[in-house]
Amino acid sequence: MPFMIETWDKDGNHALRLKLRDRHLDYLDQHQTLLLACGAKLSDDGAFASGGIYLVDVEDRASAEDFIQNDPFHEAGLFQRVEVIRWRKAYLAGKREL
Template sequence: MPYLIETWDKPDSIPLRMKHRPDHLEYLANNASLLLASGAKLNDDGKDVGGGIYIVDTDSRNEATAFIEADPFFKAGLFEHISIVRWRKAYLANVCFL
């Protein structure tokens, strides 16, 4: 069963996020085979709220933890808090898994 990883950035860390964003995007591209979905959390007006969501296709919490800890955002100290929970696929891209 996959894991959902949610991150929250430290306050006032947009400059740190922008500095490490190219390396973060490269990391995601290099690990695309593990990602079912990922993206930044946004306000209703489309502005970044400082954090993201990743759904990683792994059966191990240790692998999910290793994935987020290898992310350049994590290595740069961007995150204030990280949550990792198991996730059961029910609907994804208009496909029902039930």
């Protein structure tokens, strides 16, 4: 069942994000079968990330929450806020899913 996870970074933590980026990407690689899509939310000039959006296909809300809580970004305290929302996959990669 798909869930959208949206995260917001704590202000002033760009250096922490960069420090953890490789560990974060390794974590995503290890769980790539769960990922429908994933990426950072960027400033208009693309220079800074301020959080992320993950679209995951997991069994239930608890699995989505477990996924994000084990992300190195979350474990290190990068996020000020995390929302997990059940999502309907209507269109994905230009293809209608309903």
